[in-house]
Amino acid sequence: MRFFSRKNKKKVTFKSFFWGFTKVIAIFSIVGLIAWVIIISNPTKFLNVSVKWDLDERLPLSQNLLINKIQPQLNDKYNIDLRQIKETIEQEPWVENAHVKRLFWNYIKIKVDAKTVAMRWKDEKCIDNAELPNCLGFISNRGELFIPDRIIESDAIYAISNTEIDTIETLYSDYKIYKSILQPMIIKTIIRTNIDKLVIEPNITVILGYKKQEERLARFKKAYTKLRKKSKKVDQAIFDMRYPKGFSMGYK
Structure with a gap:
């Protein structure tokens, strides 16, 4: 059995205290160093939201434009509202759908689908006054009218009507029926x-009226086919099909 004198006990106690104090100082020094490194490294950079974009190649919008649109939502680093980002992007007329997915807490993926142009569109009010606002737009392959800031070049059929939703929907639906009746002729x-x-290639005008349009269009095609065998002049004709059993024809 070993015995320690009171003097030895004091030495042991002082030595333990010294090493304990040194450890505390070292820990505080390390913590302080870490805090200093964090401060000078600007840690908010690590909190910035990163976005991976997947844009439809048909979309006539720049990535920068979309970034600017959603920047207010991205500024809140701690509470990213994916639904709000989706709704903001889909407010753009050219956007059909926006798919927003979180890949990590501050890393999101945004896939944007463009609308498909089925028809070019012009407001009937602008026929006599092209200076009016919002004269031009497009009808998508879903039968929806959209009027973007940027009007692109397109070879799609031209449609002229008012802006009412029901009118646009039935116009697009009827166009598909008219197209099937006239094939291979092109509207x-x-x-x-x-x-x-209707104006049909090369330069034929067909007046159908406001009722029995399908019946009248079928009657036109039959008459045109018969007349075309005799003269190419009918390619410049105006057919008024509003008569009960016949039609009138003139030239431009």
Whole structure:
């Protein structure tokens, strides 16, 4: 058995205290160093939201434009609202759908689908006054009218009508029926004001009126096919099909 004198006990106690104090100082020094490194390294950079974009190649919008649109939502680093980002992007007329997915807490992926142009569109009010605002737009392959800030070049059929949703939907639906009746003839323009009127390649105008349009269009095709065998002049004709059993024909 070993015995320690009171003097030895004091030495042991002082030595333990010294090493304990040194450890505390070392720990505080390390913590202080870490805090200093964090401060000078600007830790908010690590909190910035990163976005991986997947844009439809048909989309006539720049990535920078979309970034600017959603920047207010990205500024809140601690509470990213994916639904709000989706809704903000889908407010753009050219956007069909926006798919927003979180890959990590501050890393999101945004996939943007563009609308498909089925028809070019012109407001009937602009026929006589092209200076009016929002004269031009497009009808998508879902039968929806959209009027973007940027009007792109397109070879799609031209449609002229008012802006009412029901008018646009039935116009697009009827166009598909008219197209199937006339094949292989090609419709260039469909005009729906108080009556329906078509312009067909190369330069044929067909007035269908406001009722029995399908029946009248089938009757036109039959008459045109017969007349075309006799003269190419009918390619420049105006056919008024609003008569009960016949039609009138003139030239432009």
